[in-house]
Amino acid sequence: MSDSWKLTLPCTRAEAEALAEDIAPLAGLDPPPVLMTSEPDPDAPDAWQLDAYFEGKPDAATIALLRGLVPSASAAKPLLARLPDADWVTLSQQGLEPVHAGRFFVHTSQHGEAPPPGTIAFRIDAGLAFGTGQHETTTGCLQTLDGLKRRGARFRNLLDLGTGTGLLAFAAMRLWPLAYATASDIDPIAIRVSAENAAINRIPLGADHGRLALAVADGLDDPLLAANAPYDLIIANILAQPLIAMAGSIAGALAPGGTLILAGLLDSQAAAVAAAYRRHGLRLAGRVDNRGWPTLRMVKRRR
Known part of the structure; x- marks a missing residue:
């Protein structure tokens, strides 16, 4: 059985773009998470969301690392959830339309x-x-x-x-x-x-x-x-x-x-x-x- 987890944090549009371009801070994680950014509400163009998919439950240091990449979320509580038994990369791609x-x-x-x-x-x-x-x-x-x-x-x-x-x-x-x-x-x-x-x-x-x-x-x-x-x-x-x-x-x-x-x-x-x-x-x-x-x-x- 897999042990897949998802961490969700709010972020700004600029943070989402910067995070997508620069994954170097995550290179030390083995394996690194799959990151997905999205715009949940088109009427709020600067209110984006970061979803990080992990193989295994991320520890406190890893969560802190992710929070450091989106400074606007410093006061937000991270949402951490264990996912059902499934392929974590497949889960991260659900909802990605062609x-x-x-x-x-x-x-x-x-x-x-x-x-x-x-x-x-x-x-x-x-x-x-x-x-x-x-x-x-x-x-x-x-x-x-x-x-x-x-x-x-x-x-x-x-x-x-x-x-x-x-x-x-x-x-x-x-x-x-x-x-x-x-x-x-x-x-x-x-x-x-x-x-x-x-x-x-x-x-x-x-x-x-x-x-x-x-x-x-x-x-x-x-x-x-x-x-x-x-x-x-x-x-x-x-x-x-x-x-x-x-x-x-x-x-x-x-x-x-x-x-x-x-x-x-x-x-x-x-x-x-x-x-x-x-x-x-x-x-x-x-x-x-x-x-x-x-x-x-x-x-x-x-x-």
């Missing part, structure tokens, strides 16, 4: 129906990395990629920076199958998850065109990423402050005339992010808005 973004259809293993005709389907299970397609930031990137393809854009060398599950790299590779493709993340677990998802979705790994090269890297600071630059398409679904801090290095890795997709930012942060990249020779060429989470499409000016 996402249809542009021509892309993203589903979990619990969705048994056939994808809609004419769609590009990916199976991305909820787990230890961000980017299942459920969040508006990921959806916005998928919609932007779809729009680029519809307008006839062509890319030969692409980078998914902060890849999470690998989904955005997979999507770009399906649209431009002959391109060289690289995906990186600061978290080794994310790169492991990306490799597993690549196998599930029949994405070949390797350094040749039509294959995906994976790298554990802190931003652009990696020999593989430097060797593969410049890129004519960079996708960076991270957070506003890291995007601003890395504006110079990301712009420097983008070829003149290249396209940059930026996401992971709130509507109130979009102007500051765009301004940081304008200072490095990029212009805002398009924007997708999903419930307060904008996705920016920027183009590097040709010299």
Whole structure:
């Protein structure tokens, strides 16, 4: 019999996004919990909820660690409940409906129906990395990629920076199958998850065109990423402050005339992010808005 537990805490929308992007504080837990964030009431857009699924009852130190990741819940009482005998990963995925973004259809293993005709389907299970397609930031990137393809854009060398599950790299590779493709993340677990998802979705790994090269890297600071630059398409679904801090290095890795997709930012942060990249020779060429989470499409000016 399994011994599965669920810990529930309230959180803010910003905390939910930050938690989804950064699971490093949980890396010392064996096994780490599966984290799910949700917006229970659309009329209260900043009142989110964190559900953490554990194999085994979490101790006081683990509960304190989770509470520390959502400071707004410091005065809230954690809700801890033992779950019925069941697969804990399956439980964490219940209620995750498939996402249809542009021509892309993203589903979990619990969705048994056939994808809609004419769609590009990916199976991305909820787990230890961000980017299942459920969040508006990921959806916005998928919609932007779809729009680029519809307008006839062509890319030969692409980078998914902060890849999470690998989904955005997979999507770009399906649209431009002959391109060289690289995906990186600061978290080794994310790169492991990306490799597993690549196998599930029949994405070949390797350094040749039509294959995906994976790298554990802190931003652009990696020999593989430097060797593969410049890129004519960079996708960076991270957070506003890291995007601003890395504006110079990301712009420097983008070829003149290249396209940059930026996401992971709130509507109130979009102007500051765009301004940081304008200072490095990029212009805002398009924007997708999903419930307060904008996705920016920027183009590097040709010299």
